[in-house]
Amino acid sequence: MKTLIEAARRWRLPLVCFLWMFCLLGLLARRRYETFLTANFLPILALAVMALLPMTLCALLRRASPRFGAREALATAIVLLPLVYIRHADGITLGASALQTRYVGTGALVNRNGSSADLAVPEDTSLLTLFLDADKFEGKDVTLVGMLAKGNPQVVELLGEKRPLIFRFVINCCAADAAPIALVLEGNVADSMRDDDWIEATGRFRVRKVDRFELLVLEEATIRPTAAPSQPYLYSLW
Amino acid sequence: MISPRNKSAPAARDTGGPSPTDAMAGIALAFVGAAFLLPFLAPDNETVRNFSVIFSSIILEAMPFMLLGTLIGGLIEVFVSRERMDSLSPNNSLASACLAAGMGVIFPVCECAIVPVVRRLAGKGLPAAAAIAYLLAGPMVNPVVGFSTAMAYNLDWRPVVVRLGFGYVIAVGVALLMERFFARSSLFVPEIAGATSRHAHGHDHSHEPPKEPQHDHGHGCGCGCGKTQGTAGKMVAACNHALDDFMATAPFLVAGAALATVAQVCLERRLFVDLASSPLASSAVMMLLAVLLNLCSEADAFIAASFQGLVPFSAQMAFLVIGPMFDIKLLLMYRNLFKAREIPLLAALVSIAVLLMSALLEVLGVGI
Structure with missing residues (x-):
């Protein structure tokens, strides 16, 4: 001793x-x-x-x-x-359970009035591009890659029914400040799919106002599994 | 060879015998032991996985800055004498606090790095008001934070002006009040409180006879580094001080980060939106959120901006002003600087001042 x-x-x-x-x-x-x-x-x-x-x-x-x-x-x-x-934590990515604690309706990033033109974004960041240029994409068909959340309590509260979401986290500095961009999917998810699976969703993009909250919605969405991108997070311009 | 810092530690510390503090440490050690085992016992648990990612992120974001802060603190300790510090500080508290609160513009230091830096500056006899003003304002009133806030709010200048302007005023005000309420000896931890300046006592400390056998004339650490000759020797002494500060500050950083992570993993942010029923309640709730989330001052504006439309502008500003001044992690790190009973008062003064700022913004109708 x-x-x-x-x-x-x-x-x-x-x-x-x-x-x-x-x-x-x-x-x-x-x-x-x-x-x-x-x-x-x-x-x-x-x-x-x-x-x-x-x-x-x-x-x-x-x-x-x-x-x-x-x-x-x-x-x-x-x-x-x-x-x-x-x-x-090696290889672990924030997923659906982190979405539940961080989601405040809008998708909660930042520059709702900004422009994706301000960003030098890689091609797989279309979710961020969509969020920044929401007005430009309103009513248009888009294809997105993100993680799947089969439900979210706030979405249930706002829409009165369980809906799946496609989401990715945007990091400004570190994962502690990761903010989710999430779209409600109006479409069927196969039973075999699980929370945090990577999916590709195609549908018509809408911004819906429910009470004080704005929900980003993908109407008539078709959802299929896809490979995880090399970088699971998106990065803000800062 | 430099001996470790603890010259002014209680006698029980040197006898090697167990003390009540040792017993408490033993109990805490058992908890830390359990924390070590958690990732091995429940590696696939979703909460543990989220905890691992967020805890690691906070630590990895803060640790480099804290390390650099300890190194800067070590260099200050060795290369800046008390006489030099006295000559650099203005004669009255208001002027020194005003100057110190704006020092972040020239020396931007984030909140994790600033604690060891201020610890050494205060140890050199920097007036208490100046030390506190720099501690509170330095991580916020600087160009990096101004730029990030502008980016988060689409280059709108109003959030930048409100954040940096009120941050500066609150830091100066709280610093002056703290200095007025407390004598230096009852404000800072003993290692720092012993270092007086001419502002504190009306005379130049460097002309006093040493109070302790190891007291180092002009270099207050008592380790003898002031007598070290040559740049290489001084650099070694600076590294030794940095090492001591690292071991003194890092446990508080880690403990604070762990508590912040628990808050991040367990608390749902929408609950804070639901609680925000009136502008003042919104501000109080957003202040609480800032304290619990422990975000870096360079990134928090993006989170605040995400609450646009959900909480008033005044509440977003309350979130942005209070965060760099104190959060769970900083409150624990302040234990390395202030005596424990003074920290709640500091937190209360900052909170009241930020709430008043928020009310003023509401009254003036400032918003975006």
Whole structure:
């Protein structure tokens, strides 16, 4: 036990720094950070690694901490805790359950009066384009790719019946601020389809006002499964 | 070789014997242990999966800025003397608070980085009003936040002016009130409170005799880094300070992020819209939402803008002004700067000021 405490006194700071540096390098090397953050964070994360490098060296060179008790163990454990969750979150995307907590009716992004022309968007971001240029697309046939939610309590409340939705999350900075763009689908969903499946939906686009809320609707929608895009999230222009 | 910071820690800390705080830490350690196991015990649980993504996102967004903040704090500690700090600060509280609240325009620092920076600046004797004004305004009154707010509101200048203008005024007002209510020693944690400036006591601290054996003339950390010669030695000392600040601040950041994630995973945002029955209630609800969501000040405007048409403009502004000043994560990180009992008062003053701002916007009929 004494040896363990001695080792903790000597090595806990270098270990914390090293593990965090290793984690950030891993996220950078495989661009895994895009699961959580926008691509703009690349230089910030690189700077963080550069800040951690001398701190790790200093931690290695400095004397052992004078003591290692419950408080020091707690601080160390708390600082290391996120590493477990970052590992666990690898490959996980926010889905229908996150839509339920974040959906406030409009699809809740931003520039309802903006223009998709302001954005340099890849081709698979048609949902964002549609949202930004809603007036332009009103009444027109569109094809969209997104995730499926087989129902949503707020839509049930507003329309009085269960309807499926197609949705994607738009990230401004990180997944914590991810806002959903969701369209109500007026069409049949195959029983085999599940929440969070990737679908392609084709139908006529409408903006419907229900009470204070605006609902984006795809009328006479045909829905079929499709492959997940390389990037599950959409990114705002910021 | 630099020894760790804790020179002013209680005696129990140095004896190695268990204390009541150690017992509490032991209990907390058991909870953290359970948190470590959660992703392994329920890897496919939807709530745990969402928790993992959002918690990781908040941490990965904040940690780089906090690391850079600790490094800047370390450089301040080693390269800026108290005499220099005194010479840079205006003589009266109002002037120093006004100047500090606008420093974000030149040195934009986000809310996660600003705590370690202000910790070191206050430790150098920066007047309390200036430290608090910079802490509250720095993450909001800066060009980056101004630009992102403008983008979120389709380049409309009114939200930008309201947010940055009221943010500045509230930061200065709250800072002056806090300085008036509290002596420096009862406001800041002991490591910082010991560093006085000529503004606080009417004399120049650098001419006082050292109070502690390790007290470092002109460099208040007490670790001896002020005597370190050469740029390389000072850089090593700065890194050591950064390391200490990282270990002191990061646990609060992680704990705050975890609480914020619980709020994000469990609370449905539409409930906040339903609760917003009147303009003032809307503002109160949106302020609560900002505190619970812990959004970055560079991204929160996009969320606020998504509530257009659902809550009044005044409530959207309340959301945008209060968020960078305090949220769950910041309230915990402030524990590293302020004494615990002063933080609720700081939060109350900011909340009242933001509510008043919101009421004023309603009375004036400012909106978009």
